[in-house]
Amino acid sequence: MEALNALVTAGHDVAAVITQPDRPKGRGNKLAFPEVKTRALELGLPVYQPASVKDATFLELLQQYAPDVIVVVAYGRILPESVLMLPRYGCINVHGSLLPAYRGAAPIQRAVLDGCAETGVTIMQMDTGMDTGAMLLQGSLPITSEDTTGTMFDKLARLGGELLVTALQGLEAGNIQPTPQDESQATYAARILKEDEVIDWQQPAETIFCQIRGLAPAPGAYTIWNGQRLKIWKSRVVQRDTGLVPGTIAEVGKDSLLVQTGQGCLELLELQPAGKKAMPARAFCNGGSVKTGSRFGACNG
Numbered sequence: 381m382e383a384l385n386a387l388v389t390a391g392h393d394v395a396a397v398i399t400q401p402d403r404p405k406g407r408g409n410k411l412a413f414p415e416v417k418t419r420a421l422e423l424g425l426p427v428y429q430p431a432s433v434k435d436a437t438f439l440e441l442l443q444q445y446a447p448d449v450i451v452v453v454a455y456g457r458i459l460p461e462s463v464l465m466l467p468r469y470g471c472i473n474v475h476g477s478l479l480p481a482y483r484g485a486a487p488i489q490r491a492v493l494d495g496c497a498e499t500g501v502t503i504m505q506m507d508t509g510m511d512t513g514a515m516l517l518q519g520s521l522p523i524t525s526e527d528t529t530g531t532m533f534d535k536l537a538r539l540g541g542e543l544l545v546t547a548l549q550g551l552e553a554g555n556i557q558p559t560p561q562d563e564s565q566a567t568y569a570a571r572i573l574k575e576d577e578v579i580d581w582q583q584p585a586e587t588i589f590c591q592i593r594g595l596a597p598a599p600g601a602y603t604i605w606n607g608q609r610l611k612i613w614k615s616r617v618v619q620r621d622t623g624l625v626p627g628t629i630a631e632v633g634k635d636s637l638l639v640q641t642g643q644g645c646l647e648l649l650e651l652q653p654a655g656k657k658a659m660p661a662r663a664f665c666n667g668g669s670v671k672t673g674s675r676f677g678a679c680n681g
Contacts, residue, residue, distance in 0.1 A: 381419045383453045383474055386541030388423060392548065395445045396426040400456065416453075434460050442466055449551070451544065452506060456485075464506055469551050471506040474540040476533075477569065478502060478518055480561040483511035485571035488536060489529045493576075493594030495586065498522050499532065501540040503547040505558055512566075514558030517547045528596040572599065579603045581627035581676060585617045585644035603627070603676040605653070606669070610676070613658050614650035621645070627676045636661045639676065 387394055397420035405412035413421075420427045430438040439462055442450075449469040452459070454476075464471050477487035479502040484490075491499040500520035507513040519539050523532060550556025572595070579588055579601050588601075592615050595601045600611040622630040624640040631638035637648040652658040664670065 382537035382541040390545045401429045480566035482569040484569040487569040490569035495590040530597040582642040585641040585646045608654040611652040616647040618645040
């Protein structure tokens, strides 16, 4: 949506917006608009939601618009060559990483999960590969210890909108040159799987800390407590080893729980028991069942 806002603000003629079909959302499974559709309708723009980008009718629609450029942001589908070759300036993608690092479905999540000190946005010309096209422009941002995937997504969306406008101006003026990616430096950001959500207390505290931040605000990292999932939303690394088995609660403080990991301790600050809302550690401990020596995992010990 930030990219759409940036294009409109910069005075570009946005002919139409193409997005995914409406999907069921929430407990009632009611059909919900994609966010960009809502914004496009507010702007009075035509919106199309094809079931398949390979459909001949969809290609005919694009041909009728005869676009100078097609801008793609987190569309989630691979465009066929017939679409890629249609616009005068090609299809331009706003990708949430410093390519060639983190090609693929989850570049922002993986950068936070991996504990990267920075990430960024690459404006690239699309080709038939997975994020393999020539780069037009890049911009970087630091990832702080306070950042989550959610906060980085917002920051990178704003940066992406700014870079997109600059790149389009450069293309039109002929003063921006595509730069091929260095294939030897390419890495892949695989989509988040169910197993990525499970906390392994044998891992170092820093690794788990990054996992919690990388999976916030969704789907969340979790452990097992009293036979049910317990999501952990906020934590802090403590450089201390208690000698306890990883996953063991070393201390129950006023506002936090201190848990031993495979290396160092993790201070848990915000948790969410199954079927409840997220809560501070103090509220979680008020039930009285949380005691020093208890263990997270398959059993509470």
